[in-house]
Amino acid sequence: MTLTTKSILLLNRRTLVVDKVNNPDNLCNNKLYNVLTGIWTSTGNMTYPRAGHTASVLENGNVLVAGSSTGHDVIFSVELYDPSTGTWTLTGNMTYSWWDHTASVLPDGTMLVVCGMSSPFNAELY
Numbered sequence: 001m002t003l004t005t006k007s008i009l010l011l012n013r014r015t016l017v018v019d020k021v022n023n024p025d026n027l028c029n030n031k032l033y034n035v036l037t038g039i040w041t042s043t044g045n046m047t048y049p050r051a052g053h054t055a056s057v058l059e060n061g062n063v064l065v066a067g068s069s070t071g072h073d074v075i076f077s078v079e080l081y082d083p084s085t086g087t088w089t090l091t092g093n094m095t096y097s098w099w100d101h102t103a104s105v106l107p108d109g110t111m112l113v114v115c116g117m118s119s120p121f122n123a124e125l126y
Helices: none
Strands: 001-011 015-023 031-034 039-042 053-059 063-066 076-082 088-092 104-105 112-115 124-125
Touching: 001 053, 053 104, 063 104, 063 112
Parallel strands: none
Antiparallel strands: 001 015, 015 031, 031 039, 053 063, 063 076, 076 088, 104 112, 112 124
């Protein structure tokens, strides 16, 4: 069994930890860690378990997760996490199948995705 974890510090001083366990059920085990109290709580799961993705905090505090490889398939979709509700929403698809890439939120709110393992040098704005 392989565990793939991404963590990102949210604007509310909690850390979102997204776990993907590679097993026949493709389970996710997403949690929030409160750095002030040291308490872990469960939160909503993404539509698709992901590995090799990026997680970026947007100016409004939501988290945009892009790209992935499930080990067998690549995932083009992008999901948005709302920390106030603990829910994930599919928001569209990327043009390329990204994994092990970089993603940077630009001042205008767009996200620049660059390189990764998907194909020869590419860049995309989302």
